[in-house]
Amino acid sequence: MAGGRMRAGECAIDGELVRRLVGAQFPDWAGLGVEPVDSAGTSNAMYRLGGDMVVRLPRVAGAADDVAKEHRWLPRLAPRLPVAIPVPLGKGVPGEGYPWHWSVYRWLPGGNPALGRAPQLGLDTGLFAEDLAGFVGALRRIDTAGGPPSYRSEPLAARDAATRDAVEALRGVIDTAAATAAWEEALRAPAPAGPAVWIHADLQPGNVLVEGGRLSAVIDFGCLGLGDAAVDLIAAWYLLAADARAVFRTAVAADDAAWARGRGWALSVALAELSYYRVTNPVMAAIARQVIGEVLDDHA
Numbered sequence: 001m002a003g004g005r006m007r008a009g010e011c012a013i014d015g016e017l018v019r020r021l022v023g024a025q026f027p028d029w030a031g032l033g034v035e036p037v038d039s040a041g042t043s044n045a046m047y048r049l050g051g052d053m054v055v056r057l058p059r060v061a062g063a064a065d066d067v068a069k070e071h072r073w074l075p076r077l078a079p080r081l082p083v084a085i086p087v088p089l090g091k092g093v094p095g096e097g098y099p100w101h102w103s104v105y106r107w108l109p110g111g112n113p114a115l116g117r118a119p120q121l122g123l124d125t126g127l128f129a130e131d132l133a134g135f136v137g138a139l140r141r142i143d144t145a146g147g148p149p150s151y152r153s154e155p156l157a158a159r160d161a162a163t164r165d166a167v168e169a170l171r172g173v174i175d176t177a178a179a180t181a182a183w184e185e186a187l188r189a190p191a192p193a194g195p196a197v198w199i200h201a202d203l204q205p206g207n208v209l210v211e212g213g214r215l216s217a218v219i220d221f222g223c224l225g226l227g228d229a230a231v232d233l234i235a236a237w238y239l240l241a242a243d244a245r246a247v248f249r250t251a252v253a254a255d256d257a258a259w260a261r262g263r264g265w266a267l268s269v270a271l272a273e274l275s276y277y278r279v280t281n282p283v284m285a286a287i288a289r290q291v292i293g294e295v296l297d298d299h300a
Helices: 015-025 066-080 125-141 156-169 176-187 229-238 242-252 256-277 282-299
Strands: 034-036 044-049 053-058 088-092 102-106 197-199 208-211 214-218 225-227
Touching: 015 034, 015 044, 015 053, 015 088, 066 088, 066 102, 066 125, 125 197, 125 214, 125 229, 125 242, 156 176, 156 256, 176 256, 176 282, 197 229, 229 242, 229 256, 229 282, 242 282, 256 282
Parallel strands: none
Antiparallel strands: 034 044, 044 053, 053 102, 088 102, 197 225, 208 214
16 A cells, blocks of 8 residues: 555645656665565655665645654664654655655665564564563653654543544444444543643554564654653553553553543544545554554443
């Protein structure tokens, strides 16, 4: 799905466009092979460039706005984190009919740890949960001076109307009564007491890489910014089964209020994804459906 369109307003992207952009703006890399990356991502199209680089092109204007943020902040955050993150190698400009800035990054190897894939990836789920907590904790501790608000910086209650709309749109697809009850319980959780911290805000399977049975990299920082630390707890339901979820909660030291907000965030994001991408992105929809099931089982 590297360049396939999923929503209105997307720019047409294919390998030929990538070759022209690279050839015109980075002539030293012009002879390298260009191959689409198989990804369920919805905001950017990615193409391998040679053996050790990847070109990342925003699909829509909203994602294009993230390019400058990533080029400013990822090099500053990378040395302070316990696993690899993408560090830009080059910043492209509009051209060849493509309207936005775009990026070249070093390619980071690894597999995506979707629920149920632990055996294939040789994943120790307990250690993986601790690794995730280590990443989340390290990111939170970085100095926030000058940091931008996260894409998901709003209070959970600000998502109420949209979340209820998504539940209604999924009537007959999920247990809407259980989803509403779980959502309303999350809304009753106390608000965060401390200041906003750095959050990745989109810790789900396509944005996490594992290698050698451990977390090796975190990618796609389009939602990066300052917000409620509980937002990054969505990893517990997007990436972990129940037993490893408990390990993660202990390692990240989440109290009851933060855990309830995190579960609410996971539910709200997954409901929105399933209602929007049920037809256009089957992989994203399947992940969202599974997350909703995990949250509702937890709530029950």
